[in-house]
Amino acid sequence: MSLWRLYLISILVLAPIGAFVVAGAIALWQTGHYFLLWWLIPICWLPAWLLARRWRKHFLAPELTGDPPGEYWTDRDKQAWQLVQEAQENAGATATERFADPQFHLQAAMDLGLRIAKVYRLKAKNPYGSRTVIEILSVAQLALEESEQRIADYVPGSYFLTLDQWRLLSKAPRWWQLASNVGWAASIAFNPLNVTRFVASKLALGSATKQLQDNMLAWAYAVFIGRVGFYLIEMNSGRLRSGTQRYKRLMRQESTSDRLAAGGEATESAEPCEVVVAVVGQVNAGKSSLINALIGQHTAEADVLPATRDVRRYRLHQADQYDSQWTLLDTPGYGEDGATSQQKRAIQAALTEADLVLLVMKVNTGARQADSLVLDELNKLQQARPDRKPAPVLGVLTHIDQLSPVMEWAPPYNWEMPTGRKEEQILEAVQYHRQLLGPSLAGIVPVCSDVENQREFGVTQWLLPAMLQLLGEARGCAVLRILGQEGRKGQTRRAFGQLAQVGKALLQTAFLPDQGRAPPHNRG
Template identity: 45%
Template sequence: MKFWRWLVILALYAVPVAVFFTVGVVVVWRSGRCWWLWWLAPLCWIAAYLLTRTWRKQLAPPAETGFVSPGHWTPRDGEAWHVVESHRRHVEDIAPGQLTDPHFYLQSAMDLALAVARHYHPKAKDPIGSLTVLDLLAAAQLAIEDSAQWCRQYVPASHLLTVDQWRTLGKTPAWLSAASNVTWAATVLMNPLNFGRYLIARFTTQAATQQLREHALGWFYLYFVSQVGFYLIEMNSGRLRGGAARYRRLQADLQRTADPPVGNEATSAAVTPEPPAEPLAVRIALVGQVKAGKSSLVNALLGRQQAAVDVLPQTKQVQQYELRVNATEDRLVLLDTAGYSDAGATPEQMREMQEAVRGADLVLLVMDAASPARRADVKLLGELSAWLEANLHRKPAPVLGVLTHLDQLRPTLEWTPPYAWREPSRPKEHNIAAAVAYTRQQFGTQLAEVVPVCTDVARGRAWGAYEELLPAMLGVLGEARACALLRTLHAELDAHRVQVLFQQLGRASTGLLRAGLAKLLDAPT
């Protein structure tokens, strides 16, 4: 809906009032030469009525929105929003009288709560049966806090007027209507020609005002459904189980991921949000086939020879390294996993990689650019996708495809970086672009981006780790941070579940003992 349409209609109603106040009602009454001003209002009202009828569809509240899901939402949360959108579409079927009934809003909230609950818990029989007490209390606290903030910002005199005064203001439309009728009766008695203006005002302004009122209520209803739906999703996802204060901290940390930095240089404090008090550990898992170049890639990123590259990576433990980047205060933890063969990963290797990837916030799938054998890589991502589908509460970590061994692409003897492979002009640049396109075709949307690099430091052929890969990693760092924050939140809730239970039992027992002792001491002897 174009906002200027509302402005045009409101201006047509406001212009007569402004003119009357400017010229003065007394002057208009006494001057016979200004009789035409009396008909300015009816003409504007007729124009406003006709435009309201013409723009009815454009002025009506839209059933669909350009809603962009928050970065911390999982695919299941995004599907739950479709449930909310389906309830929004019913706004056209709602009678105008229902939009002013508080019981209707309560029933709508309960119906939406049941639909969202059944999306997360298909066997749910009521909206709250599958939730914890902390979920409900945290949602109530957040809703009350948001309502108080909204009233303070947008409701005039909400901090001054009492409830009784608001009830009195509710009768204002009736008083204004009575005063308007008395005024019209007086003007008609003084000048019978004003009866025509009265008829025009009655059949134009009332109809247009009623339609605008219905549209405004429709907008409020859509806002109500959206806000309720958002908190229902947050509540059913389990993110409120840590309490309202913990959720607010999560939101504050997620807000810092809205504009992730790009590049490997320090950014000014004027454009970079203030980092959290404690740096966040973002886990980056490197997976790939044997001899794909994972360890060499770790060395290139770290800037020193730290990973063993002279033997096949067949260790049973995932090696961890910390990468420091000036563009972020976060701790980037590299997880170098064991390589798997072209025939596929063994059960033990798959178990180790699954543990690393399940705890990772960003995955680097390392592949040999000169080797078209990708069956094992496709199978690995397929099995990881199947695990994510079975664990819908987890947010999928972004996956970057990293093509190594660029020096082995034709012409193999040429090595004159940098290579403008996005706009190729040289033979090697064309081959790099073809390798990237082939990889994108193989994996499709499973890869957020495909980055070509070369990390053969021993032969002096190193390019792309900082020029191509690191900017790509920082480009998806916001999504990775959201994964890390959610992973940390769920880990806290799971780790302290039993501990909190015993603390609650201890406090309850202590309270009962104190109450019992106090009763015995106060009992008459």
Template identity: 30%
Template sequence: MKKPVAAVDPLRLLVAILLLLPLLALMGFGMLWLWQSGYLLYWLIAMVVCGVLGYGLQQLLVRQERQLLMNAATEPNPEWPPSADAVWQQVEALSATCNPEDWPLEDGRWIWDLGQKALETVAHCYHPEVDKPLYELTVPHTLLIIERASRELRRDIAEKIPFSNRLTVGDLFRIQRWKVKAEKAFNIYRAGSILINPVNALLSEAWRHLRERSFDQARNELHRWFLRAYVCKVGYYAIDLYSGRLALGDENYAESVTPESKADLEQTEQTAEATNEPLRILVLGRSNSGKSSLINALFRELKTVTDVLAGTTQALEPFVLSREGFTQALIFDSPGCDSPFFDSKQMLITAGSADLILWVSPANRPDRQAERQFLDALRSYQAARMDRRSAPLLVTVSFVDRLRPANEWHPPYDLTDTTNIKSANITAAVRAIAADLAVPAEQVIPVCLLEGKIYNVVDTLWSAILNHQDEALRIRLMRCLDAKKRAEDWVLLRRQMAGAGRFLRDLPEMLGKRSEH
């Protein structure tokens, strides 16, 4: 039987003492010289000052690194539906509980365990009635979540952590092993230092404690950020999936025209000119409010026939709107909400697929019950659709030229000027319509749509449309994603059936080859 290996080799210990003895003696004689020369007190003060300054600078670096990591934190997607807000709060609450002591990086299981915990948190919010909601995920989508989260985390680590592109996983483990050996050797040095020079050893221990505390704090901050970033990114893409925003393909979904828009473009005979999905702008309002005139004013030319007879527009009429600085759009004229041609249920569905809604309300018609009734129904319809953000709504107040004094029309008008009767009445009309329709006053824009008297359309109204363009583009993206996912399901099903058919076709041949071997 072999003799057990000694825990400490006496010969190695003697070698270490001999190597460290000259250094310890030098420090001891140095302290003696400082004491004899009367400089010991100054040296102690300088050591304390340098230690305090170094500790303070280290804390400043820790705060700067913490701020840098906070700037790299994952933010919720503004394109998510309202139902995702509460789910994201659950993900952030989970990430806040991640402590470095509970999830050591050297234990490789943390990647799956912590990712599974984040997935289960999101899955439980969407399937609270299921015992194991994580099993509701498909295998391709599970792999896609891990792929997307890992890709973004890799990018953040490469950009935020120094030398992360040089250090390998093996380097980290080797550093950990050498750290243990170095700590054993350093403990021997500390013991010898206490015996030879107690004063210096005491000060060195205090400085070492402050230094290690600072470095440990920085390391823990980085470790904690890494864990929380991983949880947030997994939760981010899990919410994307459960809210219907994560498709298996990587293509740009707005680069192809949806079947719905393609059919509308065919009515305008401009299908060939559309390479991307157009924005869908719906113009609504009561009969004879100026909806068709508004479309003509936006085009700066006659596109749709206007008439004094109520209910002239009997169905949705699409027009292609192209202007510099604005994404190509389909703008739809519609029947009046008080017209016999107006189908309230169908119009709610149409408004639900719009990216921007323009409501036209005449300033000289105080009876706005029908307008408020439909807008309330529209808001209820949008609120019930927790899977989709509501399209932005702008209200244009038409016929402001007919407000008192009716014979006066000298635009432009300063709506803050209370001394001018016309501008004061326009301001009062805007506030009244905003209150009657329950719309914020800043989203109500007075206009004049009479031919030759176009006012406030190309400047104020168009500026408001441009300000809402980014929001409308986000609505368009979600609409394209929904259409893409519907088409993708059928494409994948056809591919899967074709693949299964080829497998069954080749199965007898494969079995025959195996039997021969």
């Protein structure tokens, strides 16, 4: 709809109301009831002024200050986000006039950028040093787009605001005051009684409109700072490296999956983002059996002797409401005598890649030193790369059939509310492991995954729900991992592309001097 049509419709809608207001005022004046209604203004505006004063402190509600941190954010990201929030809170204390100055916005963004960069590069002398120009442009572009979107969402008619009008808004108090003072002078000359009304109006309306303007401007500033901060964090964490387009697609998918997890429906088809689940544990803890039980096929080689010597990948598609895509990594077990360094590296690689770790432990062996060491190593790996979120670890206790009484196997067992000896033992084992390894684990699930002897229990009942519960967190890890990987790959490719461009340009100037003078339309 073009602008003049909108105006026309607005006029058509508002004209009768305006006509009624004028006609009503004249009618009231003629009947002499005007003075009765006249008092309405001070009666309503005075409390309005008082309330405005009182509520002023609660300005800048958090939901207006930008997105809350994504679920995939690392601790370092959250630390940086606090800086952004501080900057937003300071908006209320800034002089209104400065908001209209574009230079002020840019300066604020630069300051924030420097402070956030310091969080990410504690030791570097020049925190901006390693940022590419494309990245900084990406941030600016994204923040602008989003701020625009937000203001359009919340401020009606903001599409029509030009920069001049925006400036006018900051100067509004002055000309408005002038105009209203002239109006009041005329009014008092006409009827001296209007002095009372003038005072009430001055008190209430004057400061209320001023406040409204201030708030409006500060709010817009806070939105801008919030968005800049958000993207600065995304940039510093390296997630923007694969470019804004790809970033947007993945982020959209992330929020889609959040919505899915909340029980909603998919609105747009998400690009497949697989969650990598590393299944680790001591030799013969039952990793391969567990994978077989999870995918419901006898695919992974499960044996009484150590059978898995390198990392193998299995796909698991849960065709449920979550539509989850999982890649299960079957790893060689640790703790075997004479384990090769190749096996150890394979486990390490799997841990590095994982978005979710299943730590498989045979329930009836108490030797947990090796498992504890692997948890330590995982922790170390994760601390070495703060740009990734630590993958949650789910403890899986296998072979619950071998708990006391050993001869008994009669599922279903409801171990959370134990009635029999077996159930009590399961509960005790879970509690013991929780106490032993608790802080490093997101949860502990007991299972029996003896698929070969048709003795399988707990995988669909307890393990899958527990995994789905961690799906959100794991997907967050997956997004960061994919962005990290693609960013690295993409950067090299782009660098080569740019190099080729430079080379082409050089060739053109060196060997084709005629074309060198031509406008560089062929450079992309």
